[in-house]
Amino acid sequence: MANNEYFGADIASHASENYFMALWHTYRIPLILTALALLLITRTVLHLKVGREKIVYTPPPTPSEKAPLAANPQREQLVEKAPISAEVKKAGPKRVVGKVTRKKSPLGYKPASKDVxxxxxxxxxxxxxxxxxxxxxxxxxxxxxxxxxxxxxxxxxxxxxxxxxxxxxxxxxxxxxxxxxxxxxxxxxxxxxxxxxxxxxxxxxxxxxxxxxxxxxxxxxxxxxxxxxxxxxxxxxxxxxxxxxxxxxxxxxxxxxxxxxxxxxxxxxxxxxxxxxxxxxxxxxxxxxxxxxxxxxxxxxxxxxxxxxxxxxxxxxxxxVEEAEDxxxxxxxxxxxxxxRKSKKKVTSSMDDVEDIGRILQKGQDESEEQDEDEGAIDFTTYGKKNPKPTAAPKEMVPKGSPTYNALTKQGYTIVGSHSGVKICRWTKSALRGRGSCYKYSFYGIASHQCMETTPSLSCSNKCVFCWRHGTNPVGTTWRWVVDQPEDIFNGVKAGHYQKIKMMRGVPGVRAERFAEAMRIRHCALSLVGEPISYPYLNEFTAMLHKEHISSFLVCNAQHPDQLATLKPVTQLYVSIDASNRESLRKIDRPLHRDFWERFQRCLEILREKRFEQRTVFRLTLVKGFNIEDEAEGYADLVEKGLPCFVEVKGVTYCGTSSSGAAGLTMQNVPFYEEVCAFVLALTAALDKRGLKYGIAAEHAHSCCILIASDRFKKEGKWHTRIDYAKFFEHLESGKPFTPEDYMGPETPEWATWGNGGFDPRDERVYRKGKNKVPLRVEGEEAEVKVETKPALVEI
The missing domain is CATH 3.40.50.360 (Flavodoxin domain)
Structure with missing residues (x-):
């Protein structure tokens, strides 16, 4: 019996232990968390009741107090235990008052004070x-x-x-x-x-x-x-x-x-x-x-x-940027x-410029086309009819922040006012570095580093297939925008030009004497982009140029006869003759005017009338597959009608834009220089057949450009295509009528004449990789012409 009682007690004790173990395993996590929470609450309460250490900082004595400085005042602190008083609690924590020590700006930027x-x-x-x-x-x-x-x-x-x-x-x-x-x-x-x-x-x-x-x-x-x-x-x-x-x-x-x-x-x-x-x-x-x-x-x-x-x-x-070897x-x-260190990765400019790399923003093109569709609802295209008055208030041609503005500034243009622009071309940069000037120096004596390229109107009435600025300038047949004053444009373009010249100051190879000369504008080419002759105050603008003895070279597209007729004399007047017949002109220039051919013919008649008032030039841009084949006779007819002083013939410059491709222009349309030479020989032969006294006067093979001149500028068997600019301003200021012969310049340099290439021997010709020179003998000429084995891809 006793054994049974002991055995029962043992079983009960074992069952009790199993019960508590099971209970612990079931509730151990909540119990542990509860214990930790109680400990945390207890510690917090005790911490609030006990006074905290109050740190009192004693600043080092000033020299005026004549007290010795502590060895390390940062470490010498007095620690005092005391309960936080009500005043301290009310005032809150102490604020640190002082000046923020800014990091010095990198050298080359504005320093902080005159202590430097x-x-x-x-x-x-x-x-x-x-x-x-x-x-x-x-x-x-x-x-x-x-x-x-x-x-x-x-x-x-x-x-x-x-x-x-x-x-x-x-x-x-x-x-x-x-x-x-x-x-x-x-x-x-x-x-x-x-x-x-x-x-x-x-x-x-x-x-x-x-x-x-x-x-x-x-x-x-x-x-x-x-x-x-x-x-x-x-x-x-x-x-x-x-x-x-x-x-x-x-x-x-x-x-x-x-x-x-x-x-x-x-x-x-x-x-x-x-x-x-x-x-x-x-x-x-x-x-x-x-x-x-x-x-x-x-x-x-x-x-x-x-x-x-x-x-x-x-x-x-x-x-x-620096040269590749730098x-x-x-x-x-x-x-x-x-x-x-030198890397093989090609360095590209952050600026898209169709003059150099042949790329532009499609966004700008879309914007200009939308602008043409939206604002072109009124019919301005018939020559001779009165234009209806626009009902809405005029807008800015190129508003700041617009896609057109952003596209042009990205290409390096400085937009002046709301419709004008200025930019330095690659020939300006080349001349500053002693690497050659453009064809205007070979033909007319214009130093490229002293030439300002600008326009008072960024809008154009054509959409030429070879235009370098597809989609980056607005289009229109008449002026329907806000008009800026000529004084503001004149001062703005000069400031923009000088600013861009100064940006060339640190470029390696720039010659100091040419940089100094470039800071004085002597020539102005009104041919940047758009149609300058459409600006209502163009005569006032050119008068400001002439007042400062800056020569004026104006280029127009033969679509604005009324403005051309009222134009006052400029140093040299260009008219773009891009085709010899109506159909070719429509395909190449893509004019917006419906009566474009009639306007074109009227401009030729006006140019014929002006040929004894100022130097006139036909500008022929040859596009292979468009206006070269079998058109020499047609061009000769146009020359006979206009009788210009000079005829410039150049190969088209391909910009590689998608819009050009859509218009049918590809790299195959760029003529080789020997093809341009052959066309010039055919044109001069056609002129001679008509009894017109013209001859090949000069060339600039680097620009794929050749000059045909009237015998009016030939003395004793020597061509005199250059301009005496001092005489031009002298005659202009006299107020008396004068002719182009009155300011005819010295003899054309031998190196610029036909057959000698046209590159200034004082400069250094720099060839890009893969451009080899091969001799070419042109039929009918004894001189040997050096040409490049690739079509010219340079800005003229």
């Missing part, structure tokens, strides 16, 4: 002492200029200092990093000027160039260790008797230094490389160059950067500028 000092250092190399004397004189003149502009500058100018490269103990101090000021608290920004003669013997300049080269190629050193420099400028002295050209060594050492400094400073070239002949024009060239550098220094003092288009300025890259620039996210 500006130091110009002039480095020179000399053997006989002449360059040293020049450097000292330059330093004195710069000091006077900086002192005069001190009030308007945000920098504190320091007196310029001249250094002889031969006396520098270590080039690394100046040409690896930048000089360190004696007082570490000073913030000094540096600008370097280098004056370097070129010798045919080993000098310190050779050692200096070797140092720059080794610094750049040293893999242990940043590729642009001198990027903190505000800018630099180099001037070279040479002797053309020993080295006639740059290719043969004229100022070669200065050229080398300029190139390596561009790499080491991340392209902080502030002004183009200057060069002067020590026996001829060194003083004049140096004074001209110094004035340009002074302008840069003044701009640096006022704005803190080198100007638009220069690396570090933060502006768009309008100026050309390094590429990388602008980091923090604004710092460094150079990347």
């Amino acid at each position: 000092k500006f130091q110009v250092l002039v480095f020179y190399s000399t053997l006989a002492g002449s360059t040293e004397r020049t450097a000292q004189t330059l330093t004195t003149k710069l000091a006077d200029t900086l002192k005069a502009n001190a009030e308007s500058s945000q920098y504190e100018f320091l007196a310029p200092i001249a250094h002889d490269l031969a006396e520098l103990e270590d080039y690394d101090e100046y040409f690896l990093g930048l000089p360190k000021p004696e007082d570490d608290s000073q913030d000094i920004k540096y600008f370097y000027i280098l004056l370097l003669p070129t010798y045919n013997i080993d000098t310190m300049t050779d050692t200096f160039i070797e140092h720059l080269q080794e610094t750049h190629n040293d893999f242990r050193i940043d590729t642009a260790p001198m990027s903190a420099l505000l800018g630099y400028a180099v001037f070279g002295f040479g002797d053309r008797e020993g080295w006639p050209t740059e290719a043969e060594g004229f100022c070669s050492q200065a050229t080398e230094v300029d190139r390596w400094m561009a790499k080491l400073t991340a392209r902080k070239r502030a002004f183009p490389l200057g060069m002067g002949d020590t026996k001829v024009d060194a003083k004049e060239r140096l004074d001209e160059w110094r004035q340009g550098v002074e302008d840069v220094l003044q701009n640096l003092g006022q704005t803190g950067n080198l100007g638009e288009g220069v690396v570090g300025s933060g502006d768009a890259d309008e100026s050309d 390094d590429d620039v990388e602008v980091q996210s923090d604004g710092a500028v460094k150079l990347k």
Whole structure:
């Protein structure tokens, strides 16, 4: 019995243990969470009842209190335990009052205050002492200029200092990093000027160039260790008797230094490389160059950067990128500028320009077509009928922010007002770099770097298949927009042109003397885009050009006879003759006027009447498959009707746009230069058959362009196609009638005449890859014409 009781108790005890274990496993998680919550609540309550540590900070005594400074005042704090009083609770936490310390902006941008000092250092190399004397004189003149502009500058100018490269103990101090000021608290920004003669013997300049080269190629050193420099400028002295050209060594050492400094400073070239002949024009060239550098220094003092288009300025890259053999620039996210090593990836501009790459925005085309459909409901197209008055208020032709405005500005245009524009062409950039001017220089003596290309009307009445700006300019048959005043347009286009010229200042290869010349406009080509003659105040605009002795070259499309008849004399008047018959003209120009052929014929009659008042030109654009085959006779009939002073014949420039393709224009429509030559020979033969006295006067093979001139401009067997611009303005200002012969210029240079290519021998021809030259003998001519094996794809 006892055993049974013990056994029952054991069973009961075991059952009880199993029950509690099962209960624990069932409710263990809620129990644990409840316990943790109770502990947290208990700790919080106890923490609120106990006084917290109050930290009292004792600032270090000021010098005026004459108390010794603590070794480390940040660590010497008094800790006091006390309950938080009601006053402290009411006041809340203590606020920290002070100024935010901003990170310094990258060099080249506007500094924070005038505490920053500006130091110009002039480095020179000399053997006989002449360059040293020049450097000292330059330093004195710069000091006077900086002192005069001190009030308007945000920098504190320091007196310029001249250094002889031969006396520098270590080039690394100046040409690896930048000089360190004696007082570490000073913030000094540096600008370097280098004056370097070129010798045919080993000098310190050779050692200096070797140092720059080794610094750049040293893999242990940043590729642009001198990027903190505000800018630099180099001037070279040479002797053309020993080295006639740059290719043969004229100022070669200065050229080398300029190139390596561009790499080491991340392209902080502030002004183009200057060069002067020590026996001829060194003083004049140096004074001209110094004035340009002074302008840069003044701009640096006022704005803190080198100007638009220069690396570090933060502006768009309008100026050309470095050559393929140079390094590429990388602008980091923090604004710092460094150079990347050469890569095989092609660098492209952020700007779409049909002159260079043949691409434009389709969006702009759609917008212009919609504009033409919406606003073209009124019939303006019949010549001779009175135009109905528009019922709605006139609108702006190119409003800011519109797709058309965005497309044109993306291509590099500066839009002036609501309907005008200005742009520098690639020939301007080429001329600045000594790589040749356009055909207008070969034919008429117009220096491309002194020519402004603009238009007072971005609208056109044609949609030519070869137009470079398909879809990026509005169209219309009459003026139905807001009219800007000619004074505003004139001032605006000049300012826009000069602004774009300044953006070329840091481009490698730009010649200082041509840059200085480019800052004075001498010629104006009214042919940029659109139809300039449709602007209601065109005569007032050209009068403003002539008042400042700027020649005027106006191009019209032979669709506005009323405006052409009232046009006052310009330096040279062009009319585009794109076809010899009605059907071809309709296909090529795609005119909006219904009576386009009648308008065309009337313009030829007006041109015939004006041929003794001003120089008149027929401009023939040859499009293979459209207006070349069997049309020489038809063109000869048009010449006989208009009797122009000159006939320009050029091959079409293909822009590669989708709209051109839709119109039927492809690369197959671009004629080879030999085909243009053959057409010109056929046209002159047709003119001679009609008894018209015309001959082939000049050519510019690079532009695929040939000039036919009237015998009126031939004296003693020599062509005189160039213009005496001084005589033109003299006759114009006299108020008396005059003829084109009265301002006929000197003899056409031999290198520009037919059979000699037309490229200025003073410039350097730069060929792109794959463009080989082959000789071509034109039938009927003894001269050998050099042509390219590919169709011309250049802007004319």
